[in-house]
Amino acid sequence: xxxxxxxxxxxxxxxxxxxxxxxxxxxxxxxxxxxxxxxxxxxxxxxxxxxxxxxxxxxxxxxxxxxxxxxxxxxxxxxxxxxxxxxxxxxxxxxxxxxxxxxxxxxxxxxxxxxxxxxxxxxxxxxxxxxxxxxxxxxxxxxxxxxxxxxxxxxxxxxxxxxxxxxxxxxxxxxxxxxxxxxxxxxxxxxxxxxxxxxxxxxxxxxxxxxxxxxxxxxxxxxxxxxxxxxxxxxxxxxxxxxxxxxxxxxxxxxxxxxxxxxxxxxxxxxxxxxxxxxxxxxxxxxxxxx
Amino acid sequence: xxxxxxxxxxxxxxxxxxxxxxxxxxxxxxxxxxxxxxxxxxxxxxxxxxxxxxxxxxxxxxxxxxxxxxxxxxxxxxxxxxxxxxxxxxxxxxxxxxxxxxxxxxxxxxxxxxxxxxxxxxxxxxxxxxxxxxxxxxxxxxxxxxxxxxxxxxxxxxxxxxxxxxxxxxxxxxxxxxxxxxxxxxxxxxxxxxxxxxxxxxxxxxxxxxxxxxxxxxxxxxxxxxxxxxxxxxxxxxxxxxxxxxxxxxxxxxxxxxxxxxxxxxxxxxxxxxxxxxxxxxxxxxxxxxxxxxx
Numbered sequence: 001x002x003x004x005x006x007x008x009x010x011x012x013x014x015x016x017x018x019x020x021x022x023x024x025x026x027x028x029x030x031x032x033x034x035x036x037x038x039x040x041x042x043x044x045x046x047x048x049x050x051x052x053x054x055x056x057x058x059x060x061x062x063x064x065x066x067x068x069x070x071x072x073x074x075x076x077x078x079x080x081x082x083x084x085x086x087x088x089x090x091x092x093x094x095x096x097x098x099x100x101x102x103x104x105x106x107x108x109x110x111x112x113x114x115x116x117x118x119x120x121x122x123x124x125x126x127x128x129x130x131x132x133x134x135x136x137x138x139x140x141x142x143x144x145x146x147x148x149x150x151x152x153x154x155x156x157x158x159x160x161x162x163x164x165x166x167x168x169x170x171x172x173x174x175x176x177x178x179x180x181x182x183x184x185x186x187x188x189x190x191x192x193x194x195x196x197x198x199x200x201x202x203x204x205x206x207x208x209x210x211x212x213x214x215x216x217x218x219x220x221x222x223x224x225x226x227x228x229x230x231x232x233x234x235x236x237x238x239x240x241x242x243x244x245x246x247x248x249x250x251x252x253x254x255x256x257x258x259x260x261x262x263x264x265x266x267x268x269x270x271x272x273x274x275x276x277x278x279x280x281x282x283x284x285x286x287x288x289x290x291x
Numbered sequence: 292x293x294x295x296x297x298x299x300x301x302x303x304x305x306x307x308x309x310x311x312x313x314x315x316x317x318x319x320x321x322x323x324x325x326x327x328x329x330x331x332x333x334x335x336x337x338x339x340x341x342x343x344x345x346x347x348x349x350x351x352x353x354x355x356x357x358x359x360x361x362x363x364x365x366x367x368x369x370x371x372x373x374x375x376x377x378x379x380x381x382x383x384x385x386x387x388x389x390x391x392x393x394x395x396x397x398x399x400x401x402x403x404x405x406x407x408x409x410x411x412x413x414x415x416x417x418x419x420x421x422x423x424x425x426x427x428x429x430x431x432x433x434x435x436x437x438x439x440x441x442x443x444x445x446x447x448x449x450x451x452x453x454x455x456x457x458x459x460x461x462x463x464x465x466x467x468x469x470x471x472x473x474x475x476x477x478x479x480x481x482x483x484x485x486x487x488x489x490x491x492x493x494x495x496x497x498x499x500x501x502x503x504x505x506x507x508x509x510x511x512x513x514x515x516x517x518x519x520x521x522x523x524x525x526x527x528x529x530x531x532x533x534x535x536x537x538x539x540x541x542x543x544x545x546x547x548x549x550x551x552x553x554x555x556x557x558x559x560x561x562x563x564x565x566x567x568x569x570x571x572x573x574x575x576x577x578x579x580x581x582x583x584x585x586x
Contacts, residue, residue, distance in 0.1 A: 086476060091475070093402060116480050118478075119475060119478045123476060123477070124472075124473075124476040126469055126473065130467060130470050132474070134491070142474070142477055142487070143478055143479070146479050146480075146483055146487075192473065199478055
């Protein structure tokens with residue numbers, strides 16, 4: 001029996017030794033996995049608000065038809081990165097960006113890019129669901145009508161298809177002409193998703209889409225995300241680590257570096273990142289040691 | 292004693308609790324008093340005008356011109372009603388689109404120092420006494436082209452413009468930024484976003500603001516004295532000539548000192564209030580209709 005006790009104590013010492021040496025026991029993957037054939041990616045992006053560097057040298061890629069979660073503590077540049085991808089941050093006058101954001105082998109920051117059509121391909125869901133103060137129907141077909149008049153059947157088809165896709169059809173099919181603002185928060189967010197799908201987006205950026213929703217609505221959105229996998233590429237910023245672990249295929253971890261500039265620390269398959277993070281800082285964050 | 296059970300130290304002191312409650316009661320009392328006084332004065336004015344005016348207000352008042360002799364009873368303000376509607380109508384056609392346009396620029400496009408300057412001058416313009424506006428139009432227009440309804444419209448447009456700009460600006464600022472971003476993120480251009488989302492969302496407020504400006508212009512008297520001068524004799528439909536307005540007729544009849552004239556002035560005041568009220572209701576009704584249908 002004494003032998004067993006000795007062995008046990010030896011093992012625990014070994015375990016402690018392993019923990020003390022960050023080089024040992026860590027997986028041999030690179031901390032930032034390169035995805036083959038990404039739907040959208042950034043190359044050495046530096047983003048600034050005025051003189052403040054918000055993103056430093058971020059190169060991230062999101063695989064086609066899969067869900068990439070971006071996690072990290074507040075102020076680490078997650079939202080800035082996300083909002084750079086469809087150039088919605090251009091609305092902020094002091095915002096400038098160096099480097100490239102590549103969609104279909106094209107730099108979306110190239111001078112000849114039509115921002116409106118870029119944004120139609122790269123849709124976005126915001127933290128607070130913001131349906132337009134119009135009917136449910138008009139919300140869904142908003143983007144279609146931007147091109148001018150459409151036949152009723154085109155619009156009707158789009159409404160039914162997109163509301164089906166977002167599991168709203170059965171809930172609202174009898175009141176398509178009712179004000180969208182009368183829907184519940186979760187329904188509103190699904191309507192916003194339907195609106196984005198109607199625009200023909202194949203990349204959808206989600207900026208904490210469930211932060212304002214109750215747990216059940218959150219689960220419904222997550223279900224939808226998984227159903228959309230394969231047809232659209234989703235990049236989701238979330239504060240909720242469980243959500244990232246539940247819903248995503250890939251996880252990116254960002255952190256404030258020198259001068260409070262956001263940096264990409266790790267990117268890999270979600271299972272790998274959560275179970276065997278390469279970087280010590282990722283492990284600290286995921287295990288709740290800070291952040 | 293339930294306060295004790297909460298165990299919050301602040302609630303143990305019953306004297307302190309009483310003081311807090313007393314303070315709270317005093318504040319609620321003051322606020323209630325303020326509301327009662329504010330609404331009370333308004334109701335008093337309305338009721339007083341209604342009582343004074345209803346006696347002389349009849350179909351004849353709305354369809355006849357004033358009698359040649361101000362001491363005579365009867366007659367009406369038909370020419371003033373026509374003049375007010377035409378002059379304010381022309382002023383509104385000039386000021387409302389311009390004011391809304393300026394506000395859209397300031398909120399949706401304007402940045403930096405230029406729009407800040409514009410906003411400042413707009414606020415200054417709101418504060419300019421309207422008699423000064425009248426004197427300005429007198430100097431640059433009336434001295435060349437003479438008194439006319441249109442000169443009055445110009446003066447009233449200058450009175451209305453900063454009000455429309457200001458209220459529209461406030462209303463557009465209330466449109467949540469999420470709606471703008473939501474629209475742009477769907478591939479809308481800036482102008483599409485403004486026309487399809489921002490304006491419809493702010494429309495009820497914009498209409499209310501425009502109606503406030505119309506109501507203000509309806510009641511203006513001073514600038515009209517210097518621009519359209521008035522026309523007590525007959526009904527003038529041509530805005531290039533001297534016209535009467537309700538406000539001018541109220542003024543003229545009130546200062547005659549004859550009871551009959553004063554009765555007409557009261558009836559005119561009641562008519563003015565009624566016209567403004569009707570306008571406001573109609574505009575609000577349509578504002579709501581537009582919003583829910585395009586919407």
